[in-house]
Amino acid sequence: MAVASDNITPEIAKKLAQWSSKRRLELALRLKGDPILPLIAANDARRSQNVQNRLVLAQDSFKNLLGARPVGFAPGGGAVNHSLLQSLKTLAFDWIAVGEYAASSATWSSSDKTVLVPLKAVSTSGPDIAPENIALS
Secondary structure, three states: OOOOOHHHHHHHHHHHHHHHHOOOOOOOOOOOOOOOHHHHHHHOOHHHHHHHHHHHHHHHHHHHHOOOOOOEOOOHOOOOOOOHHHHHHHHHHOOEEEEOOOOOOOOOOOEOOEEEEEEOOOOOOOOOOHHHHHHOO
16 A cells, blocks of 8 residues: 555554554555656756655655555656666665656666566546545454
8 A cells, every 4th residue: 555644644554554564565655746756857957866855754754654664665657767766776665666657768677676566547437545435443
């Protein structure tokens, strides 16, 4: 389950941490607003460092709230490029969700020890799932 720590309540965080400790789910990091990171980094060479700083702060917030570091990372739109992967290596994610996006120029299966997991957007015929729809029992 990929979550942005500022989008969940302490009660839900406690339950997610409990499920994670029992290995019922893996917790992955999302950034609030799902920004398209390669576009942010491409607008200014200095911004690539800002992307990494943003991720480090989000990882710290995630760990403080959930009691463990995120195992994976789900970037907005699955948008990842080669230069972004280089900076993500230092963050030690076990896996990163990647997807097709307009600026994508290559496909990868792994980047050193990080597995790149290809994902496609899920569509539902009903309403979107929201945090208040998650049963906490």
